[in-house]
Amino acid sequence: MTNNPEKPLVSLIISVYNTVLYLRQCLDSVIAQTYDHWELIVIDDGSTDGSAAICDEYANKDERIRVVHKANSGKPDCCNLAIGMVKGDYVGFIDSDDWVEPAYLKVMVDAISMDGIDFVSCSYINEFQNKSINDYVCAQTMHITSSQAIKRLYLRKLYGYLPGRLFDRELLQEPIPNLRRYEDMAVLHKWLSHGEGATLCTQCLYHYRQRASSIMNNESDRMVGMIPLFEDYYNYIREHRLLSIEENKAIALRNLIRIAKDIARNSVTGDNVLEILTHIRKVVKTILPFPHSYISHKTKHRVRILLFSVHFFTFIMRIGRFFVLSRHHTDQTKLIKFA
Amino acid sequence: MNPKVSVIIPNYNHAPYLVERIESVLSQDYQDFEIILLDDCSTDSSSEILKKYEHHPKVSHIIFNEHNNGSPFQQWKKGIALAKGEYIWVAESDDVAANQLLGALVMEMEKSRNIVVAFAHSRLIDKSNKQLPYGWHDEDTNDVYVTDGQRFVTEKMLTSNYIYNASMAIFRKSAYKLIDTDYQHYSYCGDWIFWIELCLKGDVVEVCRVLNSYRQHKGQTTLQSIKDGGKWIEMGHVLKRAADLLELTDIQRRCLRGRYTKRFACQKVPNRTEVLTLHSDVFGGSVMDICYYEFGKMFNFLRM
Numbered sequence: 001m002t003n004n005p006e007k008p009l010v011s012l013i014i015s016v017y018n019t020v021l022y023l024r025q026c027l028d029s030v031i032a033q034t035y036d037h038w039e040l041i042v043i044d045d046g047s048t049d050g051s052a053a054i055c056d057e058y059a060n061k062d063e064r065i066r067v068v069h070k071a072n073s074g075k076p077d078c079c080n081l082a083i084g085m086v087k088g089d090y091v092g093f094i095d096s097d098d099w100v101e102p103a104y105l106k107v108m109v110d111a112i113s114m115d116g117i118d119f120v121s122c123s124y125i126n127e128f129q130n131k132s133i134n135d136y137v138c139a140q141t142m143h144i145t146s147s148q149a150i151k152r153l154y155l156r157k158l159y160g161y162l163p164g165r166l167f168d169r170e171l172l173q174e175p176i177p178n179l180r181r182y183e184d185m186a187v188l189h190k191w192l193s194h195g196e197g198a199t200l201c202t203q204c205l206y207h208y209r210q211r212a213s214s215i216m217n218n219e220s221d222r223m224v225g226m227i228p229l230f231e232d233y234y235n236y237i238r239e240h241r242l243l244s245i246e247e248n249k250a251i252a253l254r255n256l257i258r259i260a261k262d263i264a265r266n267s268v269t270g271d272n273v274l275e276i277l278t279h280i281r282k283v284v285k286t287i288l289p290f291p292h293s294y295i296s297h298k299t300k301h302r303v304r305i306l307l308f309s310v311h312f313f314t315f316i317m318r319i320g321r322f323f324v325l326s327r328h329h330t331d332q333t334k335l336i337k338f339a
Numbered sequence: 340m341n342p343k344v345s346v347i348i349p350n351y352n353h354a355p356y357l358v359e360r361i362e363s364v365l366s367q368d369y370q371d372f373e374i375i376l377l378d379d380c381s382t383d384s385s386s387e388i389l390k391k392y393e394h395h396p397k398v399s400h401i402i403f404n405e406h407n408n409g410s411p412f413q414q415w416k417k418g419i420a421l422a423k424g425e426y427i428w429v430a431e432s433d434d435v436a437a438n439q440l441l442g443a444l445v446m447e448m449e450k451s452r453n454i455v456v457a458f459a460h461s462r463l464i465d466k467s468n469k470q471l472p473y474g475w476h477d478e479d480t481n482d483v484y485v486t487d488g489q490r491f492v493t494e495k496m497l498t499s500n501y502i503y504n505a506s507m508a509i510f511r512k513s514a515y516k517l518i519d520t521d522y523q524h525y526s527y528c529g530d531w532i533f534w535i536e537l538c539l540k541g542d543v544v545e546v547c548r549v550l551n552s553y554r555q556h557k558g559q560t561t562l563q564s565i566k567d568g569g570k571w572i573e574m575g576h577v578l579k580r581a582a583d584l585l586e587l588t589d590i591q592r593r594c595l596r597g598r599y600t601k602r603f604a605c606q607k608v609p610n611r612t613e614v615l616t617l618h619s620d621v622f623g624g625s626v627m628d629i630c631y632y633e634f635g636k637m638f639n640f641l642r643m
Contacts (some may be wrong), residue, residue, distance in 0.1 A: 116516030139586070143517040145540050147453040193452075198512040244451045244485045244542055294487075 006111070007037040010105055010166070011088035014096050015078035016055060017045040022097040022209065023337070027058045027065075029119055030094070035105035040065045041082045046072030051096075076176040076183045079162070083172050093162040097338075098127075101205040103316040108166040111199045118168035118195040119149065121158070123204040129336040132207070147242045149187035149198040150189045154233050154243075154251050160185025164206035171195050181222075182229050189233060193240055212337040223259045224276055230255045231283055250294035252287050256280055257302045277310045344372040344441060344509065345399075345422030350432035351407075355466075356554065361392060363435050369442035372428075373399040375418050380407040401421070412522055412529040415505075419515060426509045433554045433616040434506040435464070440550040444509045446482060447544045455488065455541035456534070458508035459550040473557060475503065482547040488538040493585060496538065497578070497595060507551040514540040528573040535581050535605040568610035570618035571603070577619030590631065593624070597632030600624035602617075 011204075012030060016023060030040055042065060044052045052069060059067040068081065078095065090112055104122070111120040124135040137158060146151075152158035162184045171191040176183050192198065192303060235251040237243050260280045267273040284303060306313045346364050350357060360510050364374060374397050376389050390400050400421050408414060415429055426448060428441065444457040460476035486494075495501040509511040518536040522529040578599065582592055608614060615623050 116513060145453070145455065145511075145514050145517065147451075148541055197517045241449075241451045243453045246485065247453075247487075247542075335428065 004217060007035075008090060008109065009076055009088035009167075010035070010038040010090045010092060010109060011086035012038055012040045012094055013043070013079060013082040013086070014040065014094050015045055015082070016047055016051050016096040017072070017074050017075070018049045018051060019096040020047075020051045020054065022099075023051050023054050025099045026094065029099040029102070029104075031058075031062060032102050033100075033105045033159050034102050035109055037216045038064060038105060039086075039088060041085055042067045043078040043082050044069045045075065045078050046070060052289040063160075069298045073206050074178060076178045076220055080175045083175075086169060089169055090166050091172060092166045095163045095208075097209045097211065099207045099209075101207075102206040103203075105206060107203055108203065111201060112166050112168065112200070114143075116143055116197045117143065117199050118171055119146065119192060120201065121165055121198070122201045122206055124159075124164055124206050124208045125204045126210045127207050129339075131335055131336055134204045135208070136202055136204070138202060141199070141201050143197060143199050146192045146195040146198055147154045148236070149253070150192050150242055151194070151247075153185070153189055154230075154237070154255070156255070158200075160188050162188070164208070167191060168195065186229055188231065189236060193236075193242055210335070210337045211292075212339065223263050227256070227276075227280060227283070230259075234287065246291035247294050249287055249291040253284065253290075253295060253303055254299050256284055256287075257299050257306065260306060260313070261302065261317050261320075264314045265320055267314070273314060274310055277306070277313065281306055281310060292306070341423045341425075342371050342373045343424055344369075344426045344428055344445060345371050345375060345424035345512075346428045346430050347375045347377065347415065347417075347422065348432050349377045349379065349411060349418060350385050350389065351379040351411070352381045352383050352385065353432040354381070354388060356380040356433040356435075357385055357388045358433055360430065360432050362443035363438075365395075365397060366438055367436070367441045369445055370564050373397060373422075373424060374551060375399060375421050377414050378403045379411075379414055380404045391434055410523060410526055410529070412525060412533070413504050415533075416520070416523050419512070422512060425512060427512050427515065428509040431504070431506045433556075434461075434504065434601075435468075435552040435554070436506065437550040440507075442501040443546055443548065443550060444544075447546060448509065448511070451485075451542065452533050453541045454485070454511070454544055455514040456502070456508055456510045456538055457544040457546065459546045459548055461504050461507045461551040461553040462549050463555050464552045465555055468552075470500065470552075476547070476549060479549055480547040482545075484545045484547070484583045486545070488541055488543050488545050488565050489585065491543040492535055492581065493587075496531075496535050497581060498598070500528075500534065502530075502534045503512050504551065504553040505530055506553065508534075510537055511541075517563070525573050525576075527570050528577050532577045532580060535577070536584065539584055542602065568608055568614065571608055571610070571614045571622070572617060574599075575621045578621050579618070590635075593628050593631045594635040595632075596621060596624035597628035597630070597635075601629050601632065 014026065042055045044055050044067060055067045059065045108120050108122060111117065121137050123214050126133045126135050149158065153160060160182065171194045173194060174187055175279045176187045179186060230252060234248060237248045260277055263273060263276055284306065290300060305316055348360065376392065376398060378385055378389055386403060386591060389401060393401050419427055426445065430436065440459055443458060447457045448454050463471040463474040465471055514537055518541055522533040525532065578595065599621055600623065
């Protein structure tokens with residue numbers, strides 16, 4: 001493959017594990033791209049349902065596609081293996097059950113080619129069986145510095161996904177940690193910290209299939225998984241001085257106390273709530289004293305209550321349940337997820 | 340190894356102050372910088388003075404324009420394109436800096452990567468280096484404020500250009516790459532929109548020490564622009580753009596309109612009708628808008 005200066009080579013990475021129903025749609029959408037200077041690395045993670053055969057079929061059909069078969073070891077491992085194999089200047093990820101618009105690469109490459117930009121995110125389309133919903137990452141296309149992007153990630157205003165984004169290859173220095181969930185978010189801030197600028201696009205180009213079998217089911221479990229993640233963010237940002245000390249503290253406290261609140265409020269007797277809250281309290285203590293600015297009174301009061309007593313905190317938060325009026329049931333409930 | 344700071348000195352007919360300017364840069368306590376000298380086809384003895392510095396080890400580029408460019412902001416852009424440093428200091432050729440300026444600002448910038456602009460305070464001086472009896476900031480308080488850019492712009496940059504002199508601020512080059520290049524086409528208010536766009540890319544640090552001297556001339560461009568009315572037209576553009584960038588709410592926009600309607604009505608403007616037809620949504624507010632502004636001041640709608 002030649003490195004054409006006008007048309008940079010883009011490497012796409014797909015890791016496949018038992019998605020025989022959706023794989024063809026995904027691979028077809030890559031082949032149909034209007035931007036043609038790409039290579040596709042498909043890592044078959046020991047599929048048992050015939051996905052492997054489909055991968056091989058496509059690899060024979062198009063020489064830009066390479067397939068690697070390996071024993072099952074989890075998605076982060078596959079991505080790390082593929083990152084070692086890329087030849088392109090830019091790297092993108094696609095989930096094997098999602099698909100992309102034909103203009104996807106064209107738009108992303110145009111955006112990332114701008115001077116000083118090394119990360120691009122497009123907007124998403126959440127696909128349900130009966131409905132597709134546009135999910136914008138921002139109100140209007142914007143160029144931000146990478147530390148602002150990390151701040152957005154930290155504030156949970158920017159999704160911690162790898163799919164639907166395009167990275168400069170220089171960014172991908174750390175391997176993706178082998179976690180059960182949030183492995184994307186756990187590495188994204190590290191990658192972004194090597195970069196300079198990021199672009200967020202409003203074009204919805206990535207179809208994100210909502211599946212019921214996803215591991216993100218248990219709400220409380222999901223929350224607990226976030227705690228080490230935010231600890232990691234706090235320490236990393238402090239070490240690398242990505243945000244000011246005050247702001248870093250404020251966001252960390254805000255995130256942790258939100259998790260504590262949700263866990264305390266939604267818990268039922270028998271969960272190990274007190275253990276989790278005690279752990280959160282320990283983490284919060286390392287962050288204190290309070291920053292002078294950036295923090296709201298609400299968060300401050302909640303932190304004080306948590307420091308006073310874990311039991312009292314749970315009690316107060318549970319009282320809050322009575323004041324939560326019954327939520328309006330929107331269309332959300334009627335949406336049917338894919339198998 | 341690239342220098343940490345690139346100092347850009349754009350000159351146009353400032354020969355009497357040029358030596359003092361360059362020496363004040365060279366004698367900074369913080370020494371990790373390169374100097375880029377730009378001359379916009381001066382008609383006085385500037386070029387001879389500049390040529391003396393041609394082989395100085397700190398001077399990395401020296402460029403003489405063949406024709407006068409007119410806009411100082413074109414010169415800024417040219418200098419920034421040549422710069423290799425992480426931070427950029429546009430040191431205007433008639434101002435003077437205290438020796439601690441660069442060191443103090445770089446130290447603050449190093450504290451976090453999210454900081455895009457750091458600036459110190461200035462005093463105003465006249466041609467003979469005498470301090471003028473008025474000015475924005477006259478006293479050192481030694482405070483350092485780190486503010487989110489969004490907040491800084493709504494609080495301080497909408498009423499007027501709070502970073503009134505480019506010589507008192509340094510900024511991050513990676514953030515500069517992300518801003519719109521529209522500012523070059525302005526002739527008076529280019530720096531205002533430049534700083535607004537830049538500040539919105541991250542945090543802003545204000546170092547409350549008077550470390551810079553801003554020289555005032557008679558017949559300065561700012562004063563000239565007020566006389567011929569060009570200032571108002573550009574101001575309208577800047578305010579509209581700023582309101583869009585900040586995504587102000589309707590009430591905030593009305594407050595802003597009230598403020599500028601009031602100011603516009605009070606002052607002598609030679610081209611009043613022209614400005615009003617162009618920017619009726621900034622300067623042509625009603626009495627209601629002014630009321631909004633006055634009440635807004637009391638209840639902090641806009642924090643102006």
